[in-house]
Amino acid sequence: MDSVQDLAQYLKKAKYTVVLTGAGISTESGIPDFRSTSGYYGNVLASDALSASVQDGDPQRFYKEGYQIFKDLEGKEPNRAHEAIVRLQEAGLVHEVITQNIDHLHEKAGTKDVLAVHGDAATIHCQSCSFTGDFQVMDEKVQQGEIPPRCPQCGGTLRTDVVLFGDAMPPAFDRAMAAVERADTLLVVGSSLQVMPVAYLPRYVPNLLIINMDDTPYDMISKVKIQRKAGEVFTELLEVLGV
Numbered sequence: 001m002d003s004v005q006d007l008a009q010y011l012k013k014a015k016y017t018v019v020l021t022g023a024g025i026s027t028e029s030g031i032p033d034f035r036s037t038s039g040y041y042g043n044v045l046a047s048d049a050l051s052a053s054v055q056d057g058d059p060q061r062f063y064k065e066g067y068q069i070f071k072d073l074e075g076k077e078p079n080r081a082h083e084a085i086v087r088l089q090e091a092g093l094v095h096e097v098i099t100q101n102i103d104h105l106h107e108k109a110g111t112k113d114v115l116a117v118h119g120d121a122a123t124i125h126c127q128s129c130s131f132t133g134d135f136q137v138m139d140e141k142v143q144q145g146e147i148p149p150r151c152p153q154c155g156g157t158l159r160t161d162v163v164l165f166g167d168a169m170p171p172a173f174d175r176a177m178a179a180v181e182r183a184d185t186l187l188v189v190g191s192s193l194q195v196m197p198v199a200y201l202p203r204y205v206p207n208l209l210i211i212n213m214d215d216t217p218y219d220m221i222s223k224v225k226i227q228r229k230a231g232e233v234f235t236e237l238l239e240v241l242g243v
């Protein structure tokens with residue numbers, strides 16, 4: 001089994017390192033992932049309802065079933081893995097951060113310019129005009145039974161900035177592609193690497209390093225695979241690197 005020392009060696013040698021995170025980095029902040037046994041697919045109803053067609057075609061169902069996943073993110077705080085990534089950036093060992101997560105925890109920890117390829121549940125926009133705002137603006141309306149929630153500016157329909165099933169990928173995805181093309185090293189943290197098109201990204205990078213509790217389709221070609229909790233791996237990694 002690969003060690004934290006192996007991981008540290010690759011990071012020290014790397015010229016340009018990109019981190020790609022998934023739901024597994026946030027489980028230690030109390031947010032379930034999708035594909036562990038205790039994850040949201042245990043709650044099939046909710047994940048099934050997280051589509052643009054349900055949001056627009058059956059808003060009552062969307063706000064009853066899928067929306068709870070966004071509500072559950074409220075009050076959650078970054079954990080030591082998110083914080084360690086900030087330290088690694090400050091030390092010049094991580095150059096860009098791509099996340100599939102919608103929980104805003106990298107930003108809350110202090111990472112700037114996060115490439116949130118599945119969007120962000122902390123912010124909202126109007127589907128008809130240029131209005132944007134915080135999740136709370138929309139949530140107040142939803143809690144008062146205003147479904148779908150209406151734009152305070154034009155009366156159009158509000159929605160979160162999350163990329164739902166059926167939505168196009170946002171510009172952040174093109175920037176993520178450019179980042180991995182520049183990189184010689186990709187550190188994947190807490191992702192099953194099964195969700196397309198993000199799961200294509202590891203193909204473009206020579207040195208693939210993975211921290212994930214379960215198997216991924218890329219384990220065979222990874223240079224380092226550590227099958228332990230991200231929080232403890234990052235704590236040890238900072239010690240080994242002395243940052």
Ligand code: NAD
Nearest residue numbers: 022023024033034035100101102103190191192213214230
């Ligand atoms: P996934 O659920 O498919 O896989 C998560 C992986 O993380 C699993 O393989 C699991 O073994 C691993 N894991 C769980 N806890 C871990 C830990 N403490 N340390 C290391 N590994 C751990 O997640 P995914 O690949 O990100 O794909 C799921 C999709 O669902 C993404 O698109 C994401 O946007 C969305 N999602 C986001 C959140 C969030 O924002 N926090 C939560 C659930 C789902």
